[in-house]
Amino acid sequence: MEKNEIYLIHGTDYFEMTKRLLSEAGLSDMIGERDASVGIKPNLVAASAPSQGATTHGEVVAGLLAYLQEQGFSRITVMEGSWVGADTMRSLRAAGYDQVLKRYQVPFVDLQKDGFREYDASGMKIKVCDAALSVDFMINVPVLKGHCQTTVTCALKNNKGVIPNSEKRRFHTLGLHKPIAHLNTVAKNDFILVDNICGDLDFEEGGNPVPMDRILGFADPVLCDAFVCDTMGFSVSEVPYIGMAEALGVGSSDLSQAKLHALNEPVSAVPSGRPARRVEKLSRYVLADDACSACYGSLIHALNRMDEAGLLEKRLLKHPIAIGQGWQKKEGEIGIGRCSGCCRRSLKGCPPKAGEIFSFLEACWGK
Ligand code: SF4
Known part of the structure; x- marks a missing residue:
């Protein structure tokens, strides 16, 4: 897989989707030697079920583990450090990873308790946990979602989980953007497997999940985060750490040079359960008939942006927006x-x- 390539798959069988995407992207060839040590860094920011839009789905990590073991890799470690104030092991159980790790007999490292060393991250001193830099190949498995301070969060910001708590606090005093960019000059991003299943609209800790039912693969974290901006209706310039990381040589945000491999068509999914309050409020402007989740989710993100910009007015309700396969022959x-x-x-x-x-x-x- 080249740095400018993007793999995308739609559906609701997240385990099988993950395996197919990894196979098409040729992940095993990227890793190389079967005795290589492989790290997996999901997003377990807090004790929250993945259906709430904050944490990486266990089915995605299970699909990744199954693929790696079928390909002959055995030196695999899953690792994460939740945000300050949250207990990583509680987060692990809330997302169902205890069962997944048991099934595949894979160890877990709580990075909140790991040792660390200070590194020169392109002119900024940053402490990074030992386990995260000890592996030969790191697979970053973030959730594509909104963030109240940095607008969006995905590959680059997910690496905040590989630094000790003291450093996480310091990052906030430094305004997040600059240290996140510098961190990614030392943190590993060999492959990025993105959970775009139902990331939150605004908040890192979830609560307003927007179903999109997609999984994506990238070899460049900067390209990944530029794609996330596009997906959520932002420009790259609205998320300063992306341009800063690009300037430091972490990757390229040039989506015009990207090669997208869509492995299938979007699928219409029957929504399960009642939508979160904010999503429900935005959906008042929509007349959906058999809409695919990716289409409907994009519309919700766009309406959220319009609402934040003060552009959603009551007059919009006079003409709700049509979306979905059921509109194919309707005026x-x-x-x-x-x-x-x-x-x-x-x-x-x-x-x-x-x-x-x-x-x-x-x-x-x-x-
Ligand atoms: S609803 Fe129609 S336009 Fe939208 S993703 Fe599905 S098939 Fe495509």
Whole structure:
């Protein structure tokens, strides 16, 4: 897999999706020798079920472990340090990893309790946990989600879990962006497997999950986070640590040079359970009929951005936005996605990105 490649798969069988994506991306060839030590760094920020949009799904980690063991890798360690104030082992159990690790007989390192050393991270002294830098190959498994301080969080910020608690506190006093960028000049990002199943709209700790039902693979963490901005309707310039990391040589944010491998088509998924309150509020503007999760999720992200910008007004309710495969032959006013082509005004794409939806709706309704 080249640095500019992106692998993307849709669906709801997260275990099988993960295995297929890793196989298509050729992860075993990237790792190389079968006796290489492999680290897996999920996001277990706090004790929260993955369905809440904060933590990496256990099925994704299970799919990754199954793939690696089938390929002959046996020196595998899962590691993480929850945020300050949360107990990593509680987070581990809340996300169901205790069962996954038992099934695959893989050890876990609580990085909150690990030793650490200070490194020169391109001109900034940063302490990093020993286990995280001792492996030959590190697989970063973040959740694609919003963040109240850094706007978005995915690959680059997930590495905040590989530093000791004292350093996490110091990062906050330094404004997060600069130290996150520098950290990624020493932290390992050999492969990035992104859980884009139902990441939270705004908060690192979850509570407003937006179902997207996707898993992605990257070889470049900067490209990954630039893609995340696109997915959530932000520009890269709105998330300073991405440009800073790029300037330090961590990777490239140039999505125009990216090669996307979509392994299948988006699927229509029947939503399970009641949506989170904020998502439910935004969905008042939507007339969904058999919508794919990736399409619907992009629209929710775009509406959230419009709401934050003060552009969602009651008049929008007069013409709810049509979306979904059930709109293929139906007429409407405003539609999102290829399936809404019969609407008077419709945005092409399958699925369109949140940024495109934001611009389209802004043009439809005026600023
Ligand atoms: S355009 Fe239609 S088929 Fe494509 S993602 Fe949206 S709802 Fe699904």
